Ligand SMILES: [Zn+2]
C-alpha cells in the first residue's frame with residue numbers, strides 16, 4: 030500500500046456559486062482542476078470580477094505541477110490569468126477550451142511564457158504520480174470533459190459540468206462507456222456536478238430549443254434579435270442553421286460574441302457559410318425581414334451590447350416596433366433586476382420580447398437533472414462521493430442521493446465546502462485541516478490590480494487613494510440633468526492641486542452627454558458608465574485608484 034496520502038482541496042465552487050477550482054495532492058505533487066471566476070454581486074460596487082483566493086497554491090508553489098481545465102466556461106477558466114500571474118505552471122485542456130483561455134491571456138499580455146498543452150477529448154496525460162484521462166461529456170459548451178485521475182491510491186473522477194444529452198447537436202456522444210469501465214474496475218472517489226440536483230427527471234436535449242426557435246423564425250416578419258451566451262456554440266449553430274433556412278442574414282454584435290464565434294469557426298465547431306454573414310454596419314440598411322442579429326449580454330450587464338441596444342445606444346442597431354428580441358439563456362439568480370430592467374427597455378422600444386420558461390423552451394439547461402445524476406453514480410459506483418458545483422443545499426441533496434443508491438462498493442458521501450480538505454489513505458477517508466480560501470476582488474480585470482479582500486480593498490483604497498463621489502441630479506422620468514454634476518472627494522490628494530477636479534467634472538458631463546435620456550433614467554446603467562469612464566481617466570492621470578461611488582439624486 031502506498032504510504033503517501035491523497036488530499037482533495039476545493040478552493041472555490043463548493044457551497045458558493047461560480048469560481049470553481051479544486052486542488053488534488055498526492056505526496057509532493059499537486060494538480061489543480063479549473064480556475065474559474067464569478068461576476069460580483071451588486072453589493073460589491075466598484076469591483077469588476079471575483080476570483081478564488083489561491084494562497085494555498087502559492088504556499089505550495091514548488092509542488093504545483095499543472096492546471097487542468099474541464100471546459101471553457103468563465104466559472105472554470107476565468108481566473109486562469111490570475112493564477113498564472115502567481116505561478117507559471119503548464120495548462121492542459123481541449124483545443125477549444127485553450128483557445129478561450131488564450132483570448133483571456135492575450136488581454137492580459139500573459140501569453141509569452143505560458144505553456145498551453147492541447148489534449149483531445151479521450152486523450153490521456155501523465156503528470157507526476159497522476160494519470161489524467163479526459164472523458165468527453167455533453168454540456169452547453171462544446172469540448173467539455175470530465176477527468177478521471179488515476180493515483181497510487183485509486184481513481185478519482187471529477188465530472189466537470191455535464192448533462193447526459195442523448196442527441197447532442199454536434200452528434201458527439203457523451204462517453205458513458207468510459208465512466209462504466211472505471212466503475213467496473215473500481216473508483217475511489219466521484220465528484221459530480223450538483224447544479225440541477227433539485228430538478229426531477231432528465232434535462233432536455235439541446236435539440237429541444239429548435240422547434241420553438243423555428244416557430245419564431247417562421248412567424249417573425251421584421252428584424253429578429255437573439256441574445257445568448259457567446260460560448261453556447263450548439264445554440265449558435267441552431268440559430269445559424271435556422272437563419273439560412275428562413276433566408277435571413279446573420280450579424281454578430283458584442284466583443285465576446287465576435288471573438289468566440291471566430292474561434293469556434295476556426296476550430297471547426299461552427300459551420301458558417303460566408304454568404305450568411307452580415308456586417309454590423311449593414312444591419313439597418315438591409316430589409317428587416319432578412320436580418321437576424323445575434324447579440325451578447327443576456328444577463329443585463331450594463332456595458333454589454335444587448336444592454337446598449339435595449340437603451341437605444343448601439344451604433345449598429347436601433348430596435349423598432351415589430352422587431353422581435355429573444356433571450357435564449359437562463360436568468361442567473363441574482364441577475365433578475367438588471368435583466369428585467371433591460372427587458373423593460375426593449376419593450377419600450379416597441380419590440381416583442383420572448384424570454385423565460387415557456388413550452389417549447391427557448392433555452393434548456395446544460396446541467397444534469399436528478400435521473401442523469403443517478404445514472405452517473407450508478408455507472409461509477411464510487412467508494413466515496415463528494416458533490417461539487419453547487420450551493421450547500423444542493424450539495425446536501427446530492428450527497429443524500431448517492432447515499433440512497435447504496436451499492437456494494439459504496440462507503441459514504443462527504444459534504445465539503447470551499448476551504449475544507451479531504452484526506453484519503455490506506456485507512457480510509459476523513460476531513461483534514463482547513464486551508465486558506467476566500468474571494469479576491471479585482472478591478473478592471475487586470476492582473477496587476479489584484480486586491481485582497483473586499484474590506485481590505487476598500488480600506489486600502491480609502492487610506493491610500495481616498496474616495497471620489499460624483500454626484501448627479503437626474504429627473505428619473507425625463508432623464509434630464511438638473512444643474513451641474515458635482516464631485517466630492519476625501520483623501521484623494523490629486524484633486525488638491527491643479528485643474529484635475531474640473532477635468533474630472535468634464536468627464537462626468539461628457540459621459541452624461543453621450544448617454545441618451547433612457548440611459549440617464551436608469552440608475553444601474555448610468556452609475557456604471559460614470560464609474561468606468563471616471564476610473565479610466567483618473568487611473569491614467571494619477572496612477573491612483575480611489576474608490577469611485579457615483580451618487581444619482583432623483584429629482
Ligand atoms: Zn460551471
Ligand SMILES: [Zn+2]
Pocket residue numbers: 100102168170190
Ligand atoms: Zn459549464
